[in-house]
Amino acid sequence: xxxxxxxxxxxxxxxxxxxxxxxxxxxxxxxxxxxxxxxxxxxxxxxxxxxxxxxxxxxxxxxxxxxxxxxxxxxxxxxxxxxxxxxxxxxxxxxxxxxxxxxxxxxxxxxxxxxxxxxxxxxxxxxxxxxxxxxxxxxxxxxxxxxxxxxxxxxxxxxxxxxxxxxxxxxxxxxxxxxxxxxxxxxxxxxxxxxxxxxxxxxxxxxxxxxxxxxxxxxxxxxxxxxxxxxxxxxxxxxxxxxxxxxxxxxxxxxxxxxxxxxxxxxxxxxxxxxxxxxxxxxxxxxxxxxxxxxxxxxxxxxxxxxxxxxxxxxxxxxxxxxxxxxxxxxxxxxxxxxxxxxxx
Amino acid sequence: xxxxxxxxxxxxxxxxxxxxxxxxxxxxxxxxxxxxxxxxxxxxxxxxxxxxxxxxxxxxxxxxxxxxxxxxxxxxxxxxxxxxxxxxxxxxxxxxxxxxxxxxxxxxxxxxxxxxxxxxxxxxxxxxxxxxxxxxxxxxxxxxxxxxxxxxxxxxxxxxxxxxxxxxxxxxxxxxxxxxxxxxxxxxxxxxxxxxxxxxxxxxxxxxxxxxxxxxxxxxxxxxxxxxxxxxxxxxxxxxxxxxxxxxxxxxxxxxxxxxxxxxxxxxxxxxxxxxxxxxxxxxxxxxxxxxxxxxxxxxxxxxxxxxxxxxxxxxxxxxxxxxxxxxxxxxxxxxxxxxxxxxxxxxxxxxxxxxxxxxxxxxxxxxxxxxxxxxxxxxxxxxxxxxxxxxxxxxxxxx
Amino acid sequence: xxxxxxxxxxxxxxxxxxxxxxxxxxxxxxxxxxxxxxxxxxxxxxxxxxxxxxxxxxxxxxxxxxxxxxxxxxxxxxxxxxxxx
Numbered sequence: 001x002x003x004x005x006x007x008x009x010x011x012x013x014x015x016x017x018x019x020x021x022x023x024x025x026x027x028x029x030x031x032x033x034x035x036x037x038x039x040x041x042x043x044x045x046x047x048x049x050x051x052x053x054x055x056x057x058x059x060x061x062x063x064x065x066x067x068x069x070x071x072x073x074x075x076x077x078x079x080x081x082x083x084x085x086x087x088x089x090x091x092x093x094x095x096x097x098x099x100x101x102x103x104x105x106x107x108x109x110x111x112x113x114x115x116x117x118x119x120x121x122x123x124x125x126x127x128x129x130x131x132x133x134x135x136x137x138x139x140x141x142x143x144x145x146x147x148x149x150x151x152x153x154x155x156x157x158x159x160x161x162x163x164x165x166x167x168x169x170x171x172x173x174x175x176x177x178x179x180x181x182x183x184x185x186x187x188x189x190x191x192x193x194x195x196x197x198x199x200x201x202x203x204x205x206x207x208x209x210x211x212x213x214x215x216x217x218x219x220x221x222x223x224x225x226x227x228x229x230x231x232x233x234x235x236x237x238x239x240x241x242x243x244x245x246x247x248x249x250x251x252x253x254x255x256x257x258x259x260x261x262x263x264x265x266x267x268x269x270x271x272x273x274x275x276x277x278x279x280x281x282x283x284x285x286x287x288x289x290x291x292x293x294x295x296x297x298x299x300x301x302x303x304x305x306x307x308x309x310x311x312x313x314x315x316x317x318x319x320x321x322x323x324x325x326x327x328x329x330x331x332x333x334x335x336x337x338x339x340x341x342x343x344x345x
Numbered sequence: 346x347x348x349x350x351x352x353x354x355x356x357x358x359x360x361x362x363x364x365x366x367x368x369x370x371x372x373x374x375x376x377x378x379x380x381x382x383x384x385x386x387x388x389x390x391x392x393x394x395x396x397x398x399x400x401x402x403x404x405x406x407x408x409x410x411x412x413x414x415x416x417x418x419x420x421x422x423x424x425x426x427x428x429x430x431x432x433x434x435x436x437x438x439x440x441x442x443x444x445x446x447x448x449x450x451x452x453x454x455x456x457x458x459x460x461x462x463x464x465x466x467x468x469x470x471x472x473x474x475x476x477x478x479x480x481x482x483x484x485x486x487x488x489x490x491x492x493x494x495x496x497x498x499x500x501x502x503x504x505x506x507x508x509x510x511x512x513x514x515x516x517x518x519x520x521x522x523x524x525x526x527x528x529x530x531x532x533x534x535x536x537x538x539x540x541x542x543x544x545x546x547x548x549x550x551x552x553x554x555x556x557x558x559x560x561x562x563x564x565x566x567x568x569x570x571x572x573x574x575x576x577x578x579x580x581x582x583x584x585x586x587x588x589x590x591x592x593x594x595x596x597x598x599x600x601x602x603x604x605x606x607x608x609x610x611x612x613x614x615x616x617x618x619x620x621x622x623x624x625x626x627x628x629x630x631x632x633x634x635x636x637x638x639x640x641x642x643x644x645x646x647x648x649x650x651x652x653x654x655x656x657x658x659x660x661x662x663x664x665x666x667x668x669x670x671x672x673x674x675x676x677x678x679x680x681x682x683x684x685x686x687x688x689x690x691x692x693x694x695x696x697x698x699x700x701x702x703x704x705x706x707x708x709x710x711x712x713x714x715x716x717x718x719x720x721x722x723x724x725x726x727x728x729x730x731x732x733x734x735x736x737x738x739x740x741x742x743x744x745x
Numbered sequence: 746x747x748x749x750x751x752x753x754x755x756x757x758x759x760x761x762x763x764x765x766x767x768x769x770x771x772x773x774x775x776x777x778x779x780x781x782x783x784x785x786x787x788x789x790x791x792x793x794x795x796x797x798x799x800x801x802x803x804x805x806x807x808x809x810x811x812x813x814x815x816x817x818x819x820x821x822x823x824x825x826x827x828x829x830x
Binding site: 130154182220332 | 386387388452459460463464469472473475476479480481482483485486494495496497498499500501502503504510513514517518520521523537538539541542543544545546597598599600601602603604605612613616730731732733734
């Protein structure tokens with residue numbers, strides 16, 4: 001099967017940085033808190049008040065980023081809408097749970113339940129844009145976005161779709177943050193803050209339009225050995241028509257927690273000892289699908305052919321002379337690894 | 346498309362633990378929808394399709410310690426997966442398993458643990474479990490890890506069409522040449538969360554559901570799990586296994602109408618079925634049986650009837666819903682019903698639509714007699730989820 | 746009754762999250778569904794929860810909701826006649 005080349009045509013975000021803009025590349029907002037909520041855009045500018053009223057934040061943010069991307073690219077109905085979310089509509093889920101506990105299975109809100117299933121975000125995008133194509137949601141913790149992207153990539157290779165709106169979305173609520181903090185997943189001393197994520201991008205197998213960058217490959221594996229991971233990286237790079245030396249930078253999900261960062265540094269030191277390292281979680285925080293924001297950031301860096309200085313991981317005093325490609329590395333507790341290769345077209 | 350071979354299948358639901366019990370219930374037209382026994386809800390007036398084993402009993406069967414961290418979803422999932430892997434003669438804890446991709450579907454995951462402990466102050470182990478098992482990834486891991494390491498684990502979550510979508514993702518991986526063997530399906534246990542959620546939407550029947558009946562009043566919730574082992578032709582030959590059935594086609598479309606209701610013209614359902622037929626290079630006349638989504642809600646059955654007629658026109662094959670057997674098993678329904686279809690192909694019978702009495706206006710008239718006049722060669726199965734996530738698949742008889 | 750109507754308008758705004766609407770904006774005789782406020786089937790379910798929670802009225806048949814929730818005045822009348830709280 002001849003490999004198709006795929007392009008990220010546009011990507012938009014709502015996060016703890018200024019929404020729907022790349023202002024963070026010049027002037028990032030810096031935080032000291034352990035939990036930071038996303039900065040919301042004015043939703044009314046995109047969605048009528050009557051329709052917005054029932055939606056939780058995660059849905060509004062996903063809609064706005066999705067609508068903006070579709071508008072920017074002039075694609076009214078993508079062939080597919082594929083979404084990754086770690087915890088889905090957590091706000092409404094927790095509210096429903098709270099009232100379940102308080103009211104004891106009586107007088108519960110249908111709205112909270114209806115919008116609590118993980119696929120409501122992806123469906124909302126379809127309902128709003130009247131898009132009948134393929135629509136799926138992946139909910140696999142820290143790999144949810146990668147699985148959504150992988151599905152889109154696969155179907156484009158099969159030729160069943162040529163455009164896909166792919167997104168990673170997650171919100172956070174205070175009570176769940178406190179639970180996660182108690183178990184040491186987040187809110188640990190020295191860690192980046194817990195953030196919120198909404199990122200939509202338009203993937204296209206047609207490169208005639210102006211694009212941000214090329215998605216040159218993606219690979220996901222479960223409990224690989226270091227040798228196994230090395231082979232995956234080499235294969236990914238080779239299939240993209242590149243050599244290991246063509247990888248200009250490696251972007252990792254280091255977040256200030258040793259138990260997390262050690263896995264990244266181990267892979268980077270073994271496979272790419274002399275390559276500049278980039279990081280993004282100190283800008284966007286930590287959450288299940290925050291790697292979507294990493295990809296968004298990498299795509300915009302490639303478009304501008306420049307990396308903001310604060311994105312370099314200072315554990316290496318290396319920076320990029322040329323920016324041809326970025327390899328994005330994600331892992332979940334050292335068990336599952338995702339590799340995503342972006343390059344300038 | 347190139348045929349994909351199903352070489353193993355496991356199923357656990359209200360009508361049986363494993364295929365043998367399930368088949369017996371189907372042939373005896375014996376429902377598994379009963380009075381609530383295991384779920385600690387105060388809404389005991391709601392009939393449900395519960396797996397007839399307590400968590401403790403499942404842990405004993407699986408040979409694991411009685412541990413409150415196990416979500417019921419994972420226990421049910423493990424039982425189903427065990428049967429599928431054994432039938433396909435796949436060795437657990439092996440290098441063989443490390444080449445196999447596991448794609449599981451769930452929406453509630455470990456919500457049964459979460460809701461028990463919500464608002465309470467448990468010790469740290471349990472606390473970790475609350476958070477962990479609620480997460481789709483942890484639930485899938487809890488099912489998979491019992492058997493060893495797979496090549497990858499994924500979790501699909503599209504409400505009631507989840508399991509068919511897991512099957513579709515697995516099939517696409519194979520067609521891309523990324524996998525020779527995949528294990529796909531879904532698992533979901535009953536929870537207070539979604540029982541009460543569906544109750545607030547006022548779509549639950551207080552009696553046994555009546556899919557496609559004029560007087561239908563809603564659905565009964567159920568729980569269960571089912572997994573399929575799917576392989577390429579080359580893998581089947583090299584492993585010398587005998588397929589049970591063939592996956593011939595599938596489709597996924599979005600109704601794009603409403604978060605909980607289906608459109609009057611069933612557009613998403615129509616497109617999903619059309620896509621499945623196109624991929625299978627079949628026409629409607631090639632289908633000998635349709636396993637409908639058929640929840641028993643006024644809305645679904647009307648919308649689905651309309652969509653089926655749009656596709657099949659005058660060449661309407663026998664149709665039935667098996668949800669009055671199992672209840673609506675939500676995220677697992679797509680794979681549970683796929684296994685029911687598999688049994689129908691293997692044993693050449695039509696799963697009946699029990700509890701049907703009166704035709705609905707413009708609705709399909711379902712099968713009430715299991716005896717088939719024609720050989721059943723191809724079956725279309727539907728699963729439609731909240732949000733208009735509509736999926737269909739076509740299973741075909743394997744001629745040995 | 747006037748007090749109940751005013752109270753009901755506030756309750757509806759809160760239950761249905763009608764952020765931009767004040768009680769003065771709601772015409773008590775205007776249809777709540779279809780035209781008027783343009784509410785839908787999910788809103789009807791929320792109103793069923795509202796009347797049970799606040800006024801102790803259990804509406805078991807959702808198809809009756811069209812008549813009961815025709816307008817704020819009709820709703821107020823129904824509540825006045827059937828409330829247990």
